[in-house]
Amino acid sequence: xxxxxxxxxxxxxxxxxxxxxxxxxxxxxxxxxxxxxxxxxxxxxxxxxxxxxxxxxxxxxxxxxxxxxxxxxxxxxxxxxxxxxxxxxxxxxxxxxxxxxxxxxxxxxxxxxxxxxxxxxxxxxxxxxxxxxxxxxxxxxxxxxxxxxxxxxxxxxxxxxxxxxxxxxxxxxxxxxxxxxxxxxxxxxxxxxxxxxxxxxxxxxxxxxxxxxxxxxxxxxxxxxxxxxxxxxxxxxxxxxxxxxxxxxxxxxxxxxxxxxxxxxxxxxxxxxxxxxxxxxxxxxxxxxxxxxxxxxxxxxxxxxxxxxxxxxxxxxxxxxxxxxxxxxxxxxxxxxxxxxxxxxxxxxxxxxxxx
Amino acid sequence: xxxxxxxxxxxxxxxxxxxxxxxxxxxxxxxxxxxxxxxxxxxxxxxxxxxxxxxxxxxxxxxxxxxxxxxxxxxxxxxxxxxxxxxxxxxxxxxxxxxxxxxxxxxxxxxxxxxxxxxxxxxxxxxxxxxxxxxxxxxxxxxxxxxxxxxxxxxxxxxxxxxxxxxxxxxxxxxxxxxxxxxxxxxxxxxxxxxxxxxxxxxxxxxxxxxxxxxxxxxxxxxxxxxxxxxxxxxxxxxxxxxxxxxxxxxxxxxxxxxxxxxxxxxxxxxxxxxxxxxxxxxxxxxxxxxxxxxxxxxxxxxxxxxxxxxxxxxxxxxxxxxxxxxxxxxxxxxxxxxxxxxxxxxxxxxxxxxx
Numbered sequence: 001x002x003x004x005x006x007x008x009x010x011x012x013x014x015x016x017x018x019x020x021x022x023x024x025x026x027x028x029x030x031x032x033x034x035x036x037x038x039x040x041x042x043x044x045x046x047x048x049x050x051x052x053x054x055x056x057x058x059x060x061x062x063x064x065x066x067x068x069x070x071x072x073x074x075x076x077x078x079x080x081x082x083x084x085x086x087x088x089x090x091x092x093x094x095x096x097x098x099x100x101x102x103x104x105x106x107x108x109x110x111x112x113x114x115x116x117x118x119x120x121x122x123x124x125x126x127x128x129x130x131x132x133x134x135x136x137x138x139x140x141x142x143x144x145x146x147x148x149x150x151x152x153x154x155x156x157x158x159x160x161x162x163x164x165x166x167x168x169x170x171x172x173x174x175x176x177x178x179x180x181x182x183x184x185x186x187x188x189x190x191x192x193x194x195x196x197x198x199x200x201x202x203x204x205x206x207x208x209x210x211x212x213x214x215x216x217x218x219x220x221x222x223x224x225x226x227x228x229x230x231x232x233x234x235x236x237x238x239x240x241x242x243x244x245x246x247x248x249x250x251x252x253x254x255x256x257x258x259x260x261x262x263x264x265x266x267x268x269x270x271x272x273x274x275x276x277x278x279x280x281x282x283x284x285x286x287x288x289x290x291x292x293x294x295x296x297x298x299x300x301x302x303x304x305x306x307x308x309x310x311x312x313x314x315x316x317x318x319x320x321x322x323x324x325x326x327x328x329x330x331x332x333x334x335x336x337x338x339x340x341x342x343x344x345x346x347x348x349x350x351x352x353x354x355x356x
Numbered sequence: 357x358x359x360x361x362x363x364x365x366x367x368x369x370x371x372x373x374x375x376x377x378x379x380x381x382x383x384x385x386x387x388x389x390x391x392x393x394x395x396x397x398x399x400x401x402x403x404x405x406x407x408x409x410x411x412x413x414x415x416x417x418x419x420x421x422x423x424x425x426x427x428x429x430x431x432x433x434x435x436x437x438x439x440x441x442x443x444x445x446x447x448x449x450x451x452x453x454x455x456x457x458x459x460x461x462x463x464x465x466x467x468x469x470x471x472x473x474x475x476x477x478x479x480x481x482x483x484x485x486x487x488x489x490x491x492x493x494x495x496x497x498x499x500x501x502x503x504x505x506x507x508x509x510x511x512x513x514x515x516x517x518x519x520x521x522x523x524x525x526x527x528x529x530x531x532x533x534x535x536x537x538x539x540x541x542x543x544x545x546x547x548x549x550x551x552x553x554x555x556x557x558x559x560x561x562x563x564x565x566x567x568x569x570x571x572x573x574x575x576x577x578x579x580x581x582x583x584x585x586x587x588x589x590x591x592x593x594x595x596x597x598x599x600x601x602x603x604x605x606x607x608x609x610x611x612x613x614x615x616x617x618x619x620x621x622x623x624x625x626x627x628x629x630x631x632x633x634x635x636x637x638x639x640x641x642x643x644x645x646x647x648x649x650x651x652x653x654x655x656x657x658x659x660x661x662x663x664x665x666x667x668x669x670x671x672x673x674x675x676x677x678x679x680x681x682x683x684x685x686x687x688x689x690x691x692x693x694x695x696x697x698x699x700x701x702x703x704x705x706x707x708x709x710x711x712x
Contacts, residue, residue, distance in 0.1 A: 034554055053639025054551040057679050073659065093456065100459045100473055101451040117456055166529040173522040179539065195410040198390055283409030303429065323413050 003030050003125050004042065011044050016116070017088030018043045020079065020106075023097035025292045026122040028220060033062045039079060040066075043086060050079050076102055080109035090114045092121075120297070127289055127297040128311040134335065136221035137291065137313055140177070141333060141345050143216040144223045147171035148347055155229045155356055157206045161186040161199040164212070172216045181215030181222035181294050192228075192327035195284060195319065206232035209242075209326055215294065222294045224315050225345050226331035230355045238328075239351060241278070241320050245328045246349060248272045248318040252286055256316075256334055256341040262304040269318040270302060278320045287315040290333065312336045313344070359386050359481050360398065367400050372472070373444030374399045376435065376462075379453035381648045382478040384576060387419045395435060396422075399442060406435050432458055436465035446470045448477075476653070483645055483653040484667040490691065492577035493647065493669055496533070497689060497701050499572040500579045503527035504703055511585045511712055513562045517542040517555040520568070528572045537571030537578035537650050548584075548683035551640060551675065562588035565598075565682055571650065578650045580671050581701050582687035586711045594684075595707060597634070597676050601684045602705060604628045604674040608642055612672075612690055612697040618660040625674040626658060634676045643671040646689065668692045669700070 007019060007030070021027055021040040027049075030040065035055035041048045048067045051059055052075070059068045071078040083091065083106075091110075093103070095117035106115065129137065150171045154164060165184040172180055187197040189208040197211075204210055208231050215224040228242065252269040266286040273282045285301025288294075290313055298306040300314055317331030330349055334341040348354070363375060363386070377383055377396040383405075386396065391411035397404045404423045407415055408431070415424045427434040439447065439462075447466075449459070451473035462471065485493065506527045510520060521540040528536055543553040545564040553567075560566055564587050571580040584598065608625040622642040629638045641657025644650075646669055654662040656670055673687030686705055690697040704710070 035552065056639075057677075058550050058552070095457040095460065096455055098456045099452055100449065100454045100456055101475065103456045103459075104451065104473065117460065119457065162529075166526065169529065169535075170522065170526045173518075173525065179525075183535065194414050196391065196414070283412075321413075 002130075003122065004047070006125065007042050007121070008044055010121070011042065011092075016090045016092055017086065018083065019092040019118075019121075020094070020098070021122070022094055022102065023122070026094070026097075026126075029122060029126055029292055031063045031066060033059060035059060035062070039075060041079065041082065043088070048082060050075055050082075074105075076105045077109055080106060083110050083113065088113060090116060092116050092118045094121075095119055123297050126291060128309055129291060129313050129335075130311075133221065133291060134311070134313070136219050137223065137333075138344060140181070140216045140218040140221050140223040141225070143172060143175045143177040143218055144214060144225055145345065145347050146175045147177070147216065148212070148214065148225070148227070150175075152229070152356070155204065155210055155231065157204050157231055160201050160203045161188055161191070162201055164204075164210075165199045168212070168214055172214070175216070177216035177218055179217050181217045181224060185211065185213035185226075187211045187327070190324055190326050193321045193323045193325060195321060195327065195329065204231055207234070209234060209238060209328070211327060211329060213329065213331065220292055222290055222292070223333060223345070224290055224294055224331065225333070225347065226317055226329045227347055227349060228328055228330065228354055232356075234355070238326065241322075242328050242351060242354075244273060244276045244278065245318055245320055245330050246351075249316055249330050249332070252316045252318060253332070253334060253341065253343060256308060256336060257339060258308055258310045258336055260308050262298050262300045262306040262308055263302055265300055265308070265316070266302045266304065269316070273318060273320060281320045281322055282318060283321070284319070286318050289314045308336050310336050310338060358486075359478065360403070362481065363398050363477070364400055366477070367398065367448075372446045372448055373442065374439065375448040375474075375477075376454070377450060377478070378458065379450055379478070382450070382453075382482075385478060385482055385648055387422060389415060389418045391415060391418070395431060397435065397438065399444070404438060406431055406438075430461075432461045433465055436462060439466050439469065444469060446472060448472050448474045450477075451475055479653050482647060484665055485647060485669050485691075486667075489577065489647060490667075490669070492575050493579065493689075494700060496537070496572045496574040496577050496579040497581070499528060499531045499533040499574055500570060500581055501701065501703050502531045503533070503572065504568070504570065504581075504583070506531075508585070508712075511560065511566055511587065513560050513564075513587060516557050516559045517544055517547070518557055520560075520566075521555045524568070524570055528570070531572070533572035533574055535573050537573045537580060541567065541569035541582075543567045543683070546680055546682050549677045549679045549681060551677060551683065551685065560587055563590070565590060565594060565684070567683060567685060569685065569687065576648055578646055578648070579689060579701070580646055580650055580687065581689070581703065582673055582685045583703055583705060584684055584686065584710055588712075590711070594682065597678075598684050598707060598710075600629060600632045600634065601674055601676055601686050602707075605672055605686050605688070608672045608674060609688070609690060609697065609699060612664060612692060613695060614664055614666045614692055616664050618654050618656045618662040618664055619658055621656055621664070621672070622658045622660065625672070629674060629676060637676045637678055638674060639677070640675070642674050645670045664692050666692050666694055
C-alpha cells in the first residue's frame with residue numbers, strides 16, 4: 001500500500017480531486033488486481049476500480065478494500081458519472097496512457113473540470129524495487145536460467161529456430177514461470193543481425209552462432225537475458241567480435257553505481273565498441289529497466305537524463321550487428337547497490353563456455 | 357495492397373495531406389510489416405514507416421516499397437520533421453490509438469497544421485475478411501482444435517489447471533501455431549464462475565467441470581474457442597445449465613445472416629437464457645469479431661449498432677456464471693455467408709461428447 005499512500009498524500013498536497021490511472025500495469029502495481037481492462041480512480045478519500053462483468057468477482061476477491069464499479073454503457077461514461085458525483089474539480093490523468101479519444105470523451109462528459117496531464121508519476125516510483133519485488137525478479141531470472149540449461153543440449157544442427165524457442169517456452173513454464181516475458185528471439189546465423197528477429201523454420205547450420213533472447217514471467221515480474229551459442233566451427237573473426245561485446249558489457253557493468261548518469265553506462269560500452277571500429281553496428285541503447293514490464297524505467301541509452309539510484313534493476317546488453325553476417329548480443333540483469341551493482345543473472349558467457 | 361489504395365483514394369477525395377497510423381495491428385494489416393513499435397504515415401503520394409535501429413533491416417526486407425525512416429531523438433519528433441517537410445496542412449490521426457501525450461507532442465512540433473481525429477477507419481475495413489485472411493483464420497482454428505484433441509486425455513483428476521494450460525500451449529506450437537492467441541483460461545470447478553479466471557495450481561477434482569478457453573495464432577491471425585469437460589460425476593442441475601447454454605448458442609448461430617443487426621444475435625441467446633431464469637448470470641456480450649486481434653469488430657452485444665455483412669468472422673459464446681458454483685461458456689467461430697453463417701470450428705459439444 002506504500003504507493004497508494006504516496007499518491008493520496010500528493011493529491012492532498014497539490015489540492016487535486018483525483019488521479020485517473022488508465023495504465024493496467026500501474027493499476028496492478030498499486031492494487032495487486034490481477035485482471036485487465038480496468039481503470040482506477042484514486043481520490044484523497046476513497047478509491048474506485050471501474051471494470052466490467054468479466055472481472056467483478058475477480059476484483060472483489062483481489063482487492064476488497066477498493067470500491068468496485070461495474071461499467072454500464074461505456075467505461076469512460078461510468079467514470080465520468082462518478083467524477084461528477086464526487087464533485088472533482090481538478091483531475092490528474094496519465095498522458096502517456098490515456099488515448100486522445102478517452103481524453104475527448106472525458107472532456108465532453110464532465111463540464112468545467114480541469115484536466116491536468118501528468119507523465120510517469122507511478123512509473124517513477126516503480127524504478128526502485130522493493131524487497132518483495134526483488135525476490136520475484138530473482139525468481140523470474142532463476143526460472144529463465146534453469147529453463148535455458150534444460151534446452152541447451154538441444155541447440156544442434158538441423159533443429160529449427162522455432163522448435164528451439166518452443167522447447168524453451170515449455171521449460172520456462174515447467175520450471176514455474178507463468179509464461180515467457182516476451183516472444184522468444186531465437187536467431188541462427190545471419191538472421192541474428194536483426195536485433196528483434198522473429199523465429200522462423202530455418203534450421204541451425206554447423207557454422208551458425210545462435211542468439212537466444214528470452215525471459216520468464218513470475219507473478220507478473222519479468223526477466224530478460226540473451227546468450228549466444230556456437231554450434232561447431234566459428235570463424236576467428238566472429239570470435240573476436242564476441243569478445244569485443246563481452247568486454248564492452250563488462251565495462252558497462254563496472255561503471256554502474258548510484259549517483260552516476262545512466263548515459264555513462266551506455267557510453268562505457270559504446271565507446272569501447274566504437275574504438276574497435278564497430279560504432280555503426282550498435283544502434284540501440286545499452287539497457288532498460290525491467291520489472292512488471294519488460295521495458296520500463298530507467299532508460300539506459302546515450303540520451304538518457306536519468307541518474308542511477310540504489311534498488312534500480314536494469315539490463316545491460318551491448319551488441320554488434322552486421323547485416324548478411326550475423327549478430328552478437330550479451331544481456332544480463334543488474335541491481336544497483338550502495339557501491340556498484342550485483343549481477344543478478346549467471347548463465348556462463350566466456351568464449352570457452354559458449355562453444356557447444 | 358487493397359487497403360492502402362482505398363486509404364490513398366480517401367485522402368485525395370477528402371483533401372487531406374496524410375494519415376498517421378499508430379496502431380501496430382493496422383500497420384501490419386496495411387503493409388505486412390512484421391516488426392512492432394513503428395508508425396506509418398500515408399500520404400496521397402508516398403508512404404513512410406518510422407521505426408528504430410532494431411527494426412530497420414527487418415522493415416527493408418518486409419516492405420521495400422515503403423520509405424523506411426529511422427528515428428533520431430524521438431519517433432514523434434522524427435515524424436513531425438517529415439510532416440513539416442511534406443508541407444502537410446491537414447493530418448488524420450487515429451484517436452483510439454494516439455495517446456494524449458503523442459497528440460500534444462505533434463501539436464507542439466508542427467505549427468499551423470489541422471489535426472483531425474478519426475475513429476476506426478482501418479478497423480472498419482478489417483471487419484470483412486479477404487479470402488487470404490479466411491484461410492489463415494481457418495488454419496488458426498484447425499491448429500487450436502488439433503492441439504485440444506491432443507491434450508483432452510490429460511484432463512484428469514489430480515492435474516493442475518496450470519499444467520493443463522501448459523500442455524495445451526506446447527501442443528498449439530507443436531501443431532504449427534506461433535503461440536496462443538491469448539493466455540489460456542483453464543478453470544476447474546467453482547473457479548469457472550470468473551469468465552476470465554487466471555490459471556492456478558488448483559488440481560482437478562472428480563466433481564469438476566473444466567472450462568478451457570484457448571486459441572492459436574497463425575501468421576498473425578487468431579482463433580478463440582471455449583469448451584467444457586465433465587471429469588466424472590456432474591450434478592443433473594449442472595447438466596441442465598450446460599444444455600441451456602448450448603441451446604442458447606444454437607439460437608444465436610441460427611439467427612446470423614447478412615443485413616441483420618448484431619444485437620439480434622446477442623438477443624437470441626440472451627432472451628433464451630433469461631427465459632430459463634439465468635438473466636443475471638450472463639453479463640458479457642455474446643461475441644466479438646476476430647482476426648489480427650482476438651477482439652476486433654464487429655461487436656456482438658446488446659448495445660451494438662453494427663449490421664452483419666458477408667465475410668465477417670466472429671465468436672458466439674454465451675455463458676452462465678454462478679459464483680461459488682461454477683460457470684459454463686461454449687464458444688465457436690462463425691463466418692457470415694450469403695444466407696446465414698458457416699460454423700468454422702468443430703470440436704464436439706453435445707452433452708454426451710463432453711463427459712470424459
